[in-house]
Amino acid sequence: MHPWSDAAAVRFGRQCFTEASILHEMSSAEGNQGERELVASLRQGDEAAFLALVQKSHPSMVRVARVFVTSEAVAEEVAQESWLAVLEGIGSFQGRSSLRSWIFSIVANRARTRAHREGRSAPFSSFKEQEDEAAVDPDRFNPPGHRWEGHWSAPPERWADEQLLLQETLQLTKKAMETLPPAQRQVIELRDVEGCSAEEVCEALGVSDGNQRVLLHRARSRVRAILEPHLRRTP
Amino acid sequence: MSSRVPDQPTCREIVELITDYLEARLPLEARTRLEQHLVFCDWCRVYLEQIRQTIRVAGAVTEESLSPEKRDELVRLFRDWKGKK
Amino acid sequence: MIAFKWLGRGAIAPFTGVRWPADGGWVSAPARAAEGSGVHACRLAQLAWWVGEELWRVELDGRIVERETEVEAERGRLVEPITAWNPAAFAQACVARTIAFASEVPTPEMADYVAMVTVVDAPTASFVSAVAAAAARGTQKAFAEERALQSQWLARALDLRET
Numbered sequence: 001m002h003p004w005s006d007a008a009a010v011r012f013g014r015q016c017f018t019e020a021s022i023l024h025e026m027s028s029a030e031g032n033q034g035e036r037e038l039v040a041s042l043r044q045g046d047e048a049a050f051l052a053l054v055q056k057s058h059p060s061m062v063r064v065a066r067v068f069v070t071s072e073a074v075a076e077e078v079a080q081e082s083w084l085a086v087l088e089g090i091g092s093f094q095g096r097s098s099l100r101s102w103i104f105s106i107v108a109n110r111a112r113t114r115a116h117r118e119g120r121s122a123p124f125s126s127f128k129e130q131e132d133e134a135a136v137d138p139d140r141f142n143p144p145g146h147r148w149e150g151h152w153s154a155p156p157e158r159w160a161d162e163q164l165l166l167q168e169t170l171q172l173t174k175k176a177m178e179t180l181p182p183a184q185r186q187v188i189e190l191r192d193v194e195g196c197s198a199e200e201v202c203e204a205l206g207v208s209d210g211n212q213r214v215l216l217h218r219a220r221s222r223v224r225a226i227l228e229p230h231l232r233r234t235p
Numbered sequence: 236m237s238s239r240v241p242d243q244p245t246c247r248e249i250v251e252l253i254t255d256y257l258e259a260r261l262p263l264e265a266r267t268r269l270e271q272h273l274v275f276c277d278w279c280r281v282y283l284e285q286i287r288q289t290i291r292v293a294g295a296v297t298e299e300s301l302s303p304e305k306r307d308e309l310v311r312l313f314r315d316w317k318g319k320k
Numbered sequence: 321m322i323a324f325k326w327l328g329r330g331a332i333a334p335f336t337g338v339r340w341p342a343d344g345g346w347v348s349a350p351a352r353a354a355e356g357s358g359v360h361a362c363r364l365a366q367l368a369w370w371v372g373e374e375l376w377r378v379e380l381d382g383r384i385v386e387r388e389t390e391v392e393a394e395r396g397r398l399v400e401p402i403t404a405w406n407p408a409a410f411a412q413a414c415v416a417r418t419i420a421f422a423s424e425v426p427t428p429e430m431a432d433y434v435a436m437v438t439v440v441d442a443p444t445a446s447f448v449s450a451v452a453a454a455a456a457r458g459t460q461k462a463f464a465e466e467r468a469l470q471s472q473w474l475a476r477a478l479d480l481r482e483t
Contacts, residue, residue, distance in 0.1 A: 045317045047310065054309050058301050076305075083309060087316045134251075136282075141247040147432050149237035150245025155278035156285055164292050173292045192293035198258065217254035224289045236429050238451045240463045263356045267389060270335055271369055275443040 035099045042090050054083070057100075060194050061107045067185050068111035070118060078114055082107045101200035104190065108204055135221035159231040169231070176226040180219055187212055188219035244268055249279045253286055321380045322399070322483050323361035323391055326372030331398065334372055340398050346381070348395040358385075359396040364482055366390055368450075368470035371410070371443040375402040375478070389467075404478050407442035413473055414445035417466070421449075421456035429455055446470055 041049035061082060066075035085106050093102060140154045163169060177185055177193075186205055190196040191212075196204070201212050239245065244252070244265075249272055255261045256269055273280050327333060331340040340347055349358040361378050362370055369389045382394025418437040422430035433452040437445050446467070453466035474480070 045320065047313060047317075050313050051306070051310065054306065055301055058305065058309065059299050080308070080312065083312055084316065087313065135253070136247075136250050138247070141245070145237065147236075147238055147429065149239055150247040151276075152246045152278045156281045158281050159285060159288055161288070164288055165295070169292055170296055173289075174296050177293070177296075188293060192290050193296050195294065213254060213258060213260065216258075217251075220254060220286055220289055220293075221250075223293065224285050227289060227292070228285070236455075238429075238433075238455070240451060240454055241460055243463070259354065259357075266356060267387075271389070273335070274370055274372070275441075275447045 032095075032098075036095065039090060039093060039095065039099060042087070050087075057103065058083075061103065063193070064104055064107050064186075064189060065111040067182060067189060068108070068115040070115070074114065074118075075111070078111045079107065082110050085110065097203045098200055101196065101203040104194075104196065104200070104204035105206070108186070133218050133221075135217065136225070156228065157232050159227075163231050169227070172227060172230055173223060176223045177219075179226070180222060184215045184219035184222070187215040188223065191216055192220070242268060244272055246272075246276060246279050246282075249273075249276075250282055253283060256283075257286065257290075321384055321391070321393070323363055323378050323380050323393075323396075324367060324402070324480065325361045325376045325378045325396070325398075326367075326370045327374045327376060329373050331374060331376065340376075340396075342398065344397050344399065346395045346397045348382075349393075356392065358392040358394055360390050360392050361396060362389075362471075363391060364475040364480055365468055365471050367474045368446050368467045371407075371446055373407075375405040376400065377402060377480075402478055402480065406477075409477065410470075410474060411437075411440070411442040411445040413477075414442075414449035414470065417469075418449045418452045421452045425456045 038049055038053065042053070058079060061079040062072070062075045065078040065082075066072060069075050069078060082103070086103055089106070093099070097105075140152060142148050142151055142153045146153075177188060180188065187201060190201045190204060191198070198209055198212055201207075202209055205212070207215075249269060252261060252265065252269055256266060261269065273283065325340075327340060331342060332338070333340065338347065347359055359380065361380060363386070366389050367375075377399040378396045379399050380391065380393035380396045384391060384393045415434075415437050418430075418434050422434045430452060433448055433455065437448040437452070440448060450463045450466040450470070454460060454463040456462070
């Protein structure tokens with residue numbers, strides 16, 4: 001489920017509990033040690049180490065590439081090319097970023113270049129994000145002039161946790177993410193699907209923290225809105 | 236005339252702050268006001284929980300595992316690279 | 321420092337989900353915690369801002385920062401539950417205040433607040449009656465002042481002291 005980080009639980013904790021920010025730091029410190037060893041093994045041509053890394057990461061890399069390019073097959077090619085770039089670059093990898101974000105940035109760059117060559121999408125720098133995108137349809141709140149202006153007029157209804165775990169919901173979530181504008185999709189894939197930290201996403205995509213957070217906000221808001229009509233039925 | 240009290244956020248404002256809140260990037264004052272709102276607003280508490288649930292479902296979207304054929308291709312790639320080093 | 325803490329059922333912190341130990345064990349902020357990540361509690365004058373299901377007397381320790389509507393400490397522990405806490409009585413007091421404001425200032429707006437405050441739970445009644453106070457007085461600061469008065473009411477009704 002989360003090949004990179006040890007702990008879906010740590011991520012969950014990070015999202016919900018302020019105390020867990022310390023857990024995230026701790027797991028990163030342990031992760032750094034593991035990463036140094038992995039990098040050393042790869043440099044020495046350790047096939048088993050490479051294989052372990054590939055098993056964990058290749059599908060994620062294809063997923064990340066897929067955000068930029070036109071087909072699964074092209075995403076697969078990009079991911080393969082990226083492995084070669086990883087191997088060729090591992091000798092000079094200095095560990096200033098995490099291995100994971102370095103690899104994702106290689107994938108993102110290659111995918112972007114490939115997409116651009118195929119005329120599919122504009123360069124990353126020309127994000128055409130709308131100036132304003134409301135997290136929730138303004139009609140869901142009382143309008144100006146209303147006594148309770150700004151409060152919910154059509155409030156959200158509790159979702160049952162059991163419904164979240166259904167295949168149907170997972171498929172819907174996957175499809176929802178495919179409808180996102182590319183920049184938003186890239187961020188939510190890396191942050192919430194892959195479990196990357198904000199810092200890692202900024203490094204991988206070359207965006208500022210603030211930018212990354214706006215995109216994440218919009219992406220999560222859109223996905224929630226898509227899920228809502230399907231999950232509203234309370235059992 | 237609305238009930239609006241200037242430094243008390245409305246629900247509409249709360250939903251825009253939710254990501255910054257979860258990322259622990261809200262300034263302290265804004266965070267306090269948001270939490271004070273959640274004290275009485277069940278609806279915004281539901282919304283916050285929905286965002287957390289959205290994050291959880293996104294995290295559960297599984298990757299396909301690596302096929303043996305792909306794995307072998309990548310091993311070949313590795314051995315080629317190693318051979319040329 | 322002795323202070324007070326509103327918790328969810330089962331002594332669960334409402335925003336972090338942390339369960340405070342029933343045996344009075346210390347809850348600590350993580351080391352190197354960012355500002356705002358410590359243990360939060362109320363002084364008596366701040367009670368009304370955080371009304372919840374359970375009210376506890378707590379002891380705070382370590383570095384303590386006092387702010388306008390809360391205090392933050394490096395660690396805290398439960399001392400005892402305030403079993404006299406009666407949300408319905410508090411809500412009723414808020415209703416009475418709102419009705420009083422509406423009779424001072426008999427506008428449609430105030431009538432709306434009376435209608436609302438009578439059908440909501442304690443935390444919401446606290447909010448609505450503070451909104452009504454601000455509307456009746458015509459000043460923003462009356463909102464916070466009403467919260468302070470509500471806090472005094474709670475302290476008296478529950479016979480709470482800060483030693």
